[in-house]
Amino acid sequence: MSFLKKFTETVSKGVSTATEKAQQTVEITKLHTQISGKRKDIDKRFAHIGEAVYNAYLAKDLSQAESQIIPECEAISGIRKDIEALEDRIRELRNEKECVCGNTVSYDTKFCPSCGHKFDPVPVPAVPVDNIPAESEVVDAEETVGAPDLDTEPEAETATAFCSNCGAELAPGAKFCPSCGTPAQD
16 A cells, blocks of 8 residues: 555656646746737837937927937836846746846856856755654665665766866856856866
């Protein structure tokens, strides 16, 4: 019966994860649709600005367009802030953040691998006491790891680079360590 219970729990977790991913995808798609609509609104406002400037040009008095241009420009600034907030929400859903250099990195990255920019530390959520596993749920490492097979050949080394300062694995092409910010050595 224990096997059936574990199997059911595993399937339930898989279905739950798939449901969460599907909901996340739907929400991201809705956000992209909103962004697209806002960009079309900006394009329309640019067209209004251009038309106002051209009409003022024809009247040989560009100052006439100022009263029409300023409200449109202010509206565009507001819409761009809305778009930025929507893009921030998308990054939050994807567990990403954007560096000052424009590179998108994982949310828990401490230093940008492209430019070395240091991010503010990520607050670690406290684990509620009721979520700590009971002793019976904790598996000893000896139970999960078998004895090493001495007859196997060592695996071929890959070209994985590691930080010379902290030993963290570096992504291919990274210029800086994402953990400590040390410049990568070629």
